[in-house]
Amino acid sequence: MAVFVGPVANKFLFTNVNNLLNVWWPPSVKKLMRFSLPQVVGDEAMRMRQILMTSADRDARKNYVDRMDLVAQNHIRTHWEGKQELSCRIFASIDEPVHISRLAYHFDIFLKRVIHFPTNLPGTTCYRAPKAANAIKEEIRLIARQRRAALDKKMESHKKIFYSSGKFLSESEIVDNLLLLLLASHDTTTALITCVMMYLGELPEYFLQTTIDCLWLTEQSDITKSKEPGELLKLEDTQKMRYSWSVVSKVLRLIPPIIGAFREAVVDFTYAGYIIPKGWKLYWSPDTTIKDPAYFPNAEDFDPSRYGGAGPVPYTYVPFGGGPRMCLGYEYLKPVILVFLHNIAKRFKWDSLIPDEKVTYNPLPSPSQGLPIRLQLH
Numbered sequence: 131m132a133v134f135v136g137p138v139a140n141k142f143l144f145t146n147v148n149n150l151l152n153v154w155w156p157p158s159v160k161k162l163m164r165f166s167l168p169q170v171v172g173d174e175a176m177r178m179r180q181i182l183m184t185s186a187d188r189d190a191r192k193n194y195v196d197r198m199d200l201v202a203q204n205h206i207r208t209h210w211e212g213k214q215e216l217s218c219r220i221f222a223s224i225d226e227p228v229h230i231s232r233l234a235y236h237f238d239i240f241l242k243r244v245i246h247f248p249t250n251l252p253g254t255t256c257y258r259a260p261k262a263a264n265a266i267k268e269e270i271r272l273i274a275r276q277r278r279a280a281l282d283k284k285m286e287s288h289k290k291i292f293y294s295s296g297k298f299l300s301e302s303e304i305v306d307n308l309l310l311l312l313l314a315s316h317d318t319t320t321a322l323i324t325c326v327m328m329y330l331g332e333l334p335e336y337f338l339q340t341t342i343d344c345l346w347l348t349e350q351s352d353i354t355k356s357k358e359p360g361e362l363l364k365l366e367d368t369q370k371m372r373y374s375w376s377v378v379s380k381v382l383r384l385i386p387p388i389i390g391a392f393r394e395a396v397v398d399f400t401y402a403g404y405i406i407p408k409g410w411k412l413y414w415s416p417d418t419t420i421k422d423p424a425y426f427p428n429a430e431d432f433d434p435s436r437y438g439g440a441g442p443v444p445y446t447y448v449p450f451g452g453g454p455r456m457c458l459g460y461e462y463l464k465p466v467i468l469v470f471l472h473n474i475a476k477r478f479k480w481d482s483l484i485p486d487e488k489v490t491y492n493p494l495p496s497p498s499q500g501l502p503i504r505l506q507l508h
């Protein structure tokens with residue numbers, strides 16, 4: 131394996147996909163989602179990405195920001211804990227609570243065990259993950275069949291899940307890709323929200339609005355004031371949350387949820403004088419640039435201009451990767467996080483009970499003590 135470090139290396143890996151290298155995911159992931167996006171390359175990958183991205187294009191986002199708002203409100207009201215309710219509702223339009231809770235049960239087992247050593251002894255991680263994955267796939271398959279039947283009855287609203295560029299996705303592709311979207315979105319989003327809460331909860335006196343970090347709060351309260359009671363958020367509201375997104379961007383930089391990803395050499399090639407043989411795995415990590423003071427001086431300072439205007443040096447701020455295999459969920463994620471932040475800022479102030487709580491990665495980041503916070507209603 132070769133480890134690639136720095137913006138030039140990132141650029142090389144991101145821009146040579148399909149040419150010298152391709153994405154590579156661990157065999158456990160490949161085995162559980164044989165017909166999903168990480169398994170395909172070139173034009174086929176582009177086609178599949180295009181189809182999957184319809185669930186996050188502007189039209190789709192316009193339609194689901196109010197749903198996100200409702201889900202966030204219900205979630206906060208009832209039980210403030212991680213559930214994959216939102217992803218289920220958006221990607222597969224699953225609203226029935228029975229479906230959601232059945233999926234949640236299996237998904238929990240699947241997620242905890244998806245990255246594992248390939249052993250198949252009863253009781254081990256590897257043994258339970260495929261069973262949970264199959265149970266989820268069965269649920270998704272049932273729903274996909276109902277949607278296909280609805281599509282046959284010309285229900286246009288469901289069409290885009292299955293169809294693009296004149297070609298339908300097969301049932302196995304739909305099932306495996308929905309599982310992939312749930313996998314890729316659930317823990318990453320939860321980890322990011324947790325780290326944002328931790329970061330804000332540790333800001334001294336941040337509710338007194340004495341620091342530039344607090345511009346996001348003013349922005350949020352302006353949006354609250356602009357709404358009638360009960361009126362739900364729209365996509366346009368999330369687009370006004372510029373400072374709030376800068377806070378999220380800072381957290382993505384200080385605690386990137388994904389600490390790296392792989393490529394695989396598809397031919398022998400030379401990089402920086404080293405021969406990389408075909409088949410070698412190539413690793414890149416956002417840490418190598420986003421933690422480098424040469425690109426991000428005064429890392430702890432809140433400076434919204436870092437991400438606006440000309441922005442950071444190309445290929446340095448890469449929490450979502452880059453190039454044709456960049457994270458597919460970026461546009462979807464933005465309103466999810468902002469809507470959630472809006473809902474908590476509207477109701478609560480909070481502070482961390484364990485100052486400077488350590489963050490551990492397994493494989494995603496989480497506060498080592500579970501982030502106990504003191505919540506107070508406004």
Ligand code: HEM
Nearest residue numbers: 314315318322387388391449450451452455457458459463
């Ligand atoms: C904090 C949240 C997230 C972070 C930091 C993140 C980061 C990443 C990174 C670093 C990659 C690898 C890119 C590469 O190999 O160059 C990736 C891939 C991917 N992400 Fe995300 N992600 C997040 C959320 C999401 C969400 C919400 C979704 C789904 C809606 C999603 C779907 C995907 C998919 C499908 C891929 C594979 C793309 C491909 O192979 O073409 N991600 N993500």
